[in-house]
Amino acid sequence: MPAQRGPAHSREPTVQQPPVPRFQRGSRFRHRRLQPFVPWLFLAPALVLFLYFKILPMLQGVQMSFYEVRPYLGDRYVGWSNYVEATTQPLFTKAIFQTIVLAIGTTVGSIVIGFLLAILVEGQARHLVLVRTAAFLPVVTTMAVVAEVWRMLYYPDGSGALNTIIGWLGFGPQPFLASEHQALGSVMLVGIWRGAPYDMMIFLAGLATVDRNLYESAAVDGAVRWRRFVHVTLPALRPVITILCILAALRGLRSFTEVFLLTNGAPNGSTEVVMTLIYKLGLEQGKLGVAAAGSMVLFAATAVVTLAVHAWRRQAALR
Structure with a gap:
């Protein structure tokens, strides 16, 4: 009696995927390439406003600090003279203190x-x-x-x-x-x-x-x-x-x-601070370049305080 053969293993027919059209391959590639820029597109409106109202005025303030600002007459470059005048004001030392x-x-x-x-x-x-x-x-x-x-x-x-x-x-x-x-x-x-x-x-x-x-x-x-x-x-x-x-x-x-609303630096300069002094130099006395120099000095002081505290925190974390 002939030997019976085992059941033949049925093979599933392979379904051949249709080829991806060429234009779809290109669109997927472009999508992957542009995906990292999508978050920046959402941030773009806020970044534009921040650039226009924060960064550009700061850069203009740095430029003004080296010029004698004369409206309608043209600005005149004076170098570090504005910084010297700002820091040698009679009330500047008192205002800093x-x-x-x-x-x-x-x-x-x-x-x-x-x-x-x-x-x-x-x-x-x-x-x-x-x-x-x-x-x-x-x-x-x-x-x-x-x-x-x-x-x-x-x-x-x-x-x-x-x-x-x-x-x-x-x-x-x-x-x-x-x-x-x-x-x-x-x-x-x-x-x-x-x-x-x-x-x-x-x-x-x-x-x-x-x-x-x-x-x-x-x-x-x-x-x-x-x-x-x-x-x-x-x-x-x-x-x-x-x-x-x-x-x-x-x-x-x-x-x-x-300070400005309560005393405006009065009485007799006893509440004068750097910000009110800068305001008076720029908008009351018309010395916009000197006021810009004073603003840069205050900005440098705040930056030094921030960096010093940051460095101290890093040193404390390493101990």
Whole structure:
């Protein structure tokens, strides 16, 4: 009896794919080649506006700082004379000192108060959301309105709001913005009041990233609340504090609006800062080249502060 052969393995018929048309191959190749440029096309409108309203004015300011700007007569190249005149102004040294004092005061005050506010309003309770929203209102309020409100609060007569409260405590009325000794501190208080809620929100974001298991482990080890705060909370917030120091310092160095609206450098130059001095040189005295040179000096100072802090952070990360 003949041996039976096993079942033959059936082979599936191969389906031949139709060739890709030539124009489709070209379109796919062009698509892959243009794909890296698609994000830049979406960014192009914002980049054009940024270039036109930021970069080009800065470059024009650098150019103006080396010229005596004479409208309708033609600019005249003067080299470094504008820088010499800007830095040898009678009020320039005083303005630099008061700018540094104002920057340090607003930086420290806003960070400390912002941190305390963040500790107080941290949590998921519904009423805390309302408190955080109300506390953030000074940041989004127009500075012109803020300055006018604080000018009324600082009214030097006994009927002023703050002087009324001071009178309840048994003290006499204070001049505030009208005094050479109190004006800079009064402006500083406005800057702290406006900057602290912003710092509070940054601290709240930082506190949300702290691992809660660390608090539980510290509590199990017998650490009291103060120990947990020092050894868990503060180390976790170190990057946040560094960033806030940079932002607050730059904000303080560029203080202009609150000073201009509250005192405009008065009384007797006791609140004059670099930005208000540059404004007066350029738009009141017509020395646009000297004002541009002063702006470049301030820009260099802020760049040095930023680069120094960045280098310090890199060194600290390598240790």
